[in-house]
Amino acid sequence: MTWTIRPRSEVGTLAAIVQGQGPRVVMLHGVGLRAEAWARQIDALVADGFSVVAPDMPGHGDSPVLPGPAGLGDYTALAAECLDDAAVVVGHSMGAMIALDLAARYPERLRGVVAMNAIFRRDSAAGKAVSERAAMLDPAQAPDPSEPLARWFGERACPERKACEEWLRGVDPAGYKAAYSVFAHANGPAAEHLEALRMPALFMTGSREPNSTPQMSQAMAALVPDGRAEIIQGAAHMMPMTHADMVNHKLGGFARECQR
DSSP: OOOOOOOOEEETTEEEEEEOSSSEEEEEOOTTOOGGGGHHHHHHHHHTTOEEEEEOOTTSTTSOOOSSSOOHHHHHHHHHTTOOSSEEEEEETHHHHHHHHHHHHOGGGEEEEEEESOOOSOOHHHHHHHHHHHHHOOTTSOOOTHHHHHHHHTTOOOHHHHHHHHHHHHSOHHHHHHHHHHHHHOOSOOHHHHHHOOSOEEEEEETTOSSSOHHHHHHHHHHSTTEEEEEETTOOTTHHHHTHHHHHHHHHHHHHHTTO
């Protein structure tokens, strides 16, 4: 598959891919990417009778950078502008943080939430490593894509790696640093917020994911009354792109369940 740039619409303050007719699914990508990271999920959901809104995170793709210092709540507030009636919200990596924060803050506007490759209670070594990476970022210089690509793909060459490299090279440096800093200094959802969720919640990650581990997804799912975990075998951090068929099968079934 080629990761062709798709047309954008304005949805509140954000630029977004908007496609399809039917119940709404909102899809939130991770740091350094853009809405096209969801291309295979968008096509599958639209074919299954859903409408999809996939915004570019602030400072990514065609969305403007947030003014001044930002916290997770600022990203959540902008993502909330994509909610029209009740939606299923799907997030990947930092997008999963935002999705779970939306579920905690706006439960009446969500039918369900999906957190892919989400972190939860990093250990001290992982927290130190991600904080150090955030501190080294230059808001005036594009990030070096080699380190995240190595974490996401190892040494394997593939179209997904090439697309991610292009997006990382093209991201606004200030927007990237702002988002990555929020991601680095958060530690996942509060346990009490997970325990209070009264909606279906799906936590998905890859069996080969070293940072957003299977144990993290399973721990979060265990705290949510209607939570479940799915581990995609052989997948790592970029599983929505690299293992799209398996992800789409689980995601489509969950989205249909949330409409009942």
